[in-house]
Amino acid sequence: MSTTPAWAIVTLREVMVKARDRGYLISTVVTLVLIVGAVVFNAYMSSRTTEYTVAVTAMQSTALDNPATEIVDAANEAAQADGGDTRFEAVSADTAEQAEELVRSGEADAALLAAYDGWTLTGNEELPAGLQQGIADALRDYALEFNAVGAGTTPEALLEGSEFQTALLNGNAENALLATIVGFVFSFLFYMASIIFGMAIANSVLEEKQNRVVEILATAIPIRQLLYGKVAGNTLLAMIQLALYGGAALLALNLTDTADLVGSIIPASGWFLVFFLAGFLILASAWAMLGSMASRSEDLTNSSTPVMTVIIAALFAGMFAKGQLLVIASYVPVISSVAMPIRMLGSEVPLWEPLLSLVIALAAAYALLRFGEKIYRRAVMQSGGALTLRKAMKLES
Structure with a gap:
């Protein structure tokens, strides 16, 4: 008998299916080429002499x-x-x-x-x-x-007495523009990864429900293990993809000698990956619930509005939030995945603040995963029309 946990087997299956997906591999390679190309082009334009x-x-x-x-x-x-x-x-x-x-x-x-x-x-x-x-x-x-x-x-x-210097009461003037640019990158990556891999979870659940494959799997492993494996597998894929994109960008910056401020980006990038993990776990549970309550693709599209709203809120918070609004956003789960790393890049943030924000995000991820498990167990075995959240909660698991 194998001692490998059932959720780990499902996780490996999710990763292997995605690794064999030609469309996924091509899009990843194309994105890597675009990132490296953008850095090289920027370096070329910066070093080109204008006469x-x-x-x-x-x-x-x-x-x-x-x-x-x-x-x-x-x-x-x-x-x-x-x-x-x-x-x-x-x-x-x-x-x-x-x-x-x-x-x-x-x-x-x-x-x-x-x-x-x-x-x-x-x-x-x-x-x-x-x-x-x-x-x-x-x-x-x-x-x-x-x-x-x-x-x-x-x-x-x-001109005597006309000289002046610039300073900020909160933040670093040299990092202000850098924080804006990197904030846009963080927000865009979070937005794309949340939609691509989140929809992959929802569609996978919906497909297994439509084909009744989930009924066969339910005889072999507990339903909650199937959910855990799907969430873990797609989270792992998203983290690997983000690490590849970030590594390619940093490598290109170093090779083109345009990495003057990379030293200040790396710590914020590390925190972004950590916060992305917590934020994506929350979204992954939500996407799995949506997939289990849907009966067809159209239902999934119609019911995804709340999750998409949260993702877009994180995107806009990273791009436009400033001052006290950014501070508040850095403690809101999911949105903090973008807001807190941007705060840390643009100003000095005490260590207890990101740690507290991370604890809140992880607690929210755990709570939603457990809630999602209950909805998933109740809804994924139901055939017929789409279910609302209220109807799914009334079903027996």
Whole structure:
């Protein structure tokens, strides 16, 4: 006699069936390729040198020979000092008309033209934001120095006392943008995994119910063991898939030398996997209940609204929740699977908070699994039309 628990056998069966599913394997590989491709493309775009050619003309009314050239050169020096990959190059023209013709023909990206009342940066069909910002900063510095000399002082003296630094009372300013991006990734992964593997549980239960396979299985193993195995198998598959996606992204970041802030992402990613486990256990039990109460696919689609609402709430909490709302969301089971890791990424969170949130989520998972077991045992053996939750609770197990 085998000593392997029945739920473990069902778990292995769920994993092996999915591992042989060509559609599942292809979608996983395609997603991995897309993740790595996105990281590589971002690294390529970040390292690519952007060159702007600016047509300039001499301004005879000033003491300087060609201030426009100095402005373009200053923009180039500032871009290099910031460690960027942007270049500015000045191309001389005799007249403003010739400078505009260089822009019109595509030999220059823009023309920096001076007049008695100011400057004009002229493009053909568009002016790139990087070009505008670089020239604007250089022009401001040039005007400041020129006017300071005319006033008999220095630019430093005119700007004295204008420096300021940024700080946050709660959080890290450097991680603010990173938290937004990673929060979107966490939310999207949770959303996709919850739907893909949750629907897989519900459809598997419904298929066994329609084919009466569950009646055969019920003679060999307890019904609750069948439920536990389905939940455990699909949870394991979801965790493996998330780990693959995260590992591929981190590996690609390291290989492309774009992993400057990976050190701050890894701890939050680890907590995300832990919280995802608790959140998905809750959803998996709910999906199994829905599958057991349905009699056909249309019933499953109609009855999945409450679960989908919770999943979408987690998605929106991860993408848009801020401040006190995010704090509250980080203690709500399922939603905390996304909200708490994002909080930990964006600010300093005491260790007791994620631990308390995790305990609440696990307690909710255990409670719903036990409740789901009762509904599953009552509903999965019933044939005929779809059952409501109230009707399923009145049935005998």
